[in-house]
Amino acid sequence: MLLAKAHHPVTTLGHGVRAGVWFQGCTIGCPGCLSRDTWAADSSHSVTVDSVLDWLAGLPPVDGVTLSGGEPFQQPGALRTLLEGIIEWRGPRELDILVYSGYVISRLSRKPESRDILKLCDAVVAGPYVERLSDDSPLRGSSNQQIVPLTPLGQQRYGTVGQETRRIQVCVEDGAEGRRVYYIGIPRRGDMDRLSAVLDGAGVRAGEASWRL
Known part of the structure; x- marks a missing residue:
């Protein structure tokens, strides 16, 4: 697979x-x-x-x-x-x-x-x-x-759609090509831009982002 x-x-x-x-x-x-x-x-x-x-x-x-x-x-x-x-x-x-x-x-x-x-x-x-x-x-x-x-x-x-709010997990993975940050979940509109801003504020510079390809 x-x-x-x-x-x-x-x-x-x-x-x-x-x-x-x-x-x-x-x-x-x-x-x-x-x-x-x-x-x-x-x-x-x-x-x-x-x-x-x-x-x-x-x-x-x-x-x-x-x-x-x-x-x-x-x-x-x-x-x-x-x-x-x-x-x-x-x-x-x-x-x-x-x-x-x-x-x-x-x-x-x-x-x-x-x-x-x-x-x-x-x-x-x-x-x-x-x-x-x-x-x-x-x-x-x-x-x-x-x-x-x-x-x-x-x-x-x-069987019924719950009333929970959407949540996303932010995961960090170290690999041969450097540190990779990825999300799991279904973001709300604008969540990914907010996530990028938080990462920038923490000094994490995002490279290629899948949601911007």
């Missing part, structure tokens, strides 16, 4: 404390997307699904796993294998699987390949991001996107 990143703990994008896996590669290209760095299907991001499952297995207990991107459904074989591995790993635990997709739910439900994948998810957030329809939902970027529960656990956790 092509992997953009994996992160723990994730305290946004779903119920409780979670693990997050972001697929690399997306051809949908929603205008205003804040994760344009995940669009290119770059082979340098290739990893085995087993390595992601091994990473999950080494984590402390989590409430769920969120899969996003990029576009997970553009790697259907890897997505299905990963979901099957997560289901085996979670066993009887109440650990939900939430998947984000830029495709509308009617399309995902109509195609046999993606319809079978939906059976492995507890809930999906489906539909393209539309910048002018940005709302304050904690789980979706714009009001046209649907939060679709698919199992009893999904219904319990995502």
